[in-house]
Amino acid sequence: MEDYYLKVSKGHTDRRKLKSRLMIILCYVAAAMAILPLLYIFFYTTMQGASSLNIDFFTELPKPVGESGGGMANAILGTLILVALGSVIGIPVGIFAGIYITEYSKSIFANVIKFVTDVLSGIPSIIIGIFAYGLIVIPMKSFSAYAGGFALGVLMIPTITRITEEMLKLVPHSLREAALALGIPRWKTTLRIVLRTAQSGIITGVLLAIARAAGETAPLLFTSFGNSFWSTSLDSPMASIPVQIFNYAISPYDEWHSKAWAGAFVLISLVFVVSLIVRLATRNKFSQTA
């Protein structure tokens, strides 16, 4: 009798072990499929782009066709300005909308916002560009950094809202109760206890949104447009790395193609470095998510 059970259970466990191993292998394959394209893009861009990268690229203005040399300095600065403008709009609106949804979600209005955010995150970025064009470019009668920054900001809102919402939901309810039971007012509980506990996750989400905005081309095409010269005035057209890459890449000149690769490499590195810095800065402080 005992032997019988032993045999059955052995065959059974063997099959389970096999299944378990198979599943683990599938997980590895899926992980590899997710990471490989990223690594491939990174290395290919580095190979193509790094060779045409030099100091001039960061300090010089673009040169006309036929002249060698020149750089993308104005586009690099332009991207930084546009992303900063977008952040000024997107980060506060996104975070506060996320707070509203999770902390004050008794009303139907919160559900409406949630739904609208979902729809907004599914809207193609070029549509957001058109929206900014209609809202800002046409009345101002000029392409401008304002319009570009606004488009990027709108683009960032749904990502930040959703991440904020998800992160705040992870904060245990007992923490809010603990704070309220001490007689701490609701708004202070939200800002100084709940938000602080969810801080690292929200920062990561904001970063993702910034990284995405930095690489967007479509919403900038007819908002900030592009500029071959230095421009720091916000009410005139402004160069940006993605648009510059786009313009160079569709041109017929080899010289410009290599410039486009260099631009792509700079863009990726920018996103990479920013992510790394924030990761390192927030690594140890909030490792314990209760």
Added chain:
Amino acid sequence: METAEEITKEAAVIETVSEEKVKYTVETEGLTVSFKGREAINDINIKIRANTVTSIIGPSGCGKSTFLRSLNFMHDLTPGAKVKGTIKIHNKNIDEYDMTEVRRRVGMVFQKPNPFPTMNIYDNVVAGIIMNKGKKRNELNEIVEQSLELAGLWEEVKDRLKVSAMALSGGQQQRLCIARTLAVNPEIILFDEPTSALDPISTSKIEETLFHLKNKYTIVIVTHNMQQAARVSDYTAYFFLGKLIEYARTRTIFTSPREKLTEDYVTGRFG
């Protein structure tokens, strides 16, 4: 053993005070709480005496915690919760106070230790004070020491006040939560099964703390553990199916209860 005797003595002292002179800290009349139309407690009338430990016992789902949480507006957060009837604190209707003021005066310690994870021990203790009104640094140091001392944690943490609160053990975290509650200087402290997630040693430390707190504060404790109720409290209220069945001195409840239901529960026949 000694504690049991002391409790009896204490109870005897309270007994000698005539009813008119007894000071009640919390009184409820017709208190009914419902969640989405379903009543959790129904028509609770209770008067809780100042500077005593009152324990609330009863089987799961009888409304013990619901009752406790209604005393400091904790149901305000729960969607669909409705509180009817009157609650008086120091003879004044609870609605006449500002909500945050009630919560400051009626502190609460929860079942699971819930220190603020992003703060160190020191900041956890002063969180309530700082976020209510600013205080001077040297005052804060004094409050931190007093509160931790009273919660029985000072000796264990005095050299590492800047360490994250999450580094403490579960029992220490719970005593930290008690210290945090004491720091805002409440008059009443509600304990919602404060030791049910803790080991026996931590439990006895917290029970000891309760005993010292009685001199300064009015304490209401919800507990699943009848021995604990018998050990720490002067008065006991027995809840069953959302009703207050019996409320009397702890000794009476455990030795000669008036109601059959109470007797069945305290003798372990059900529950």
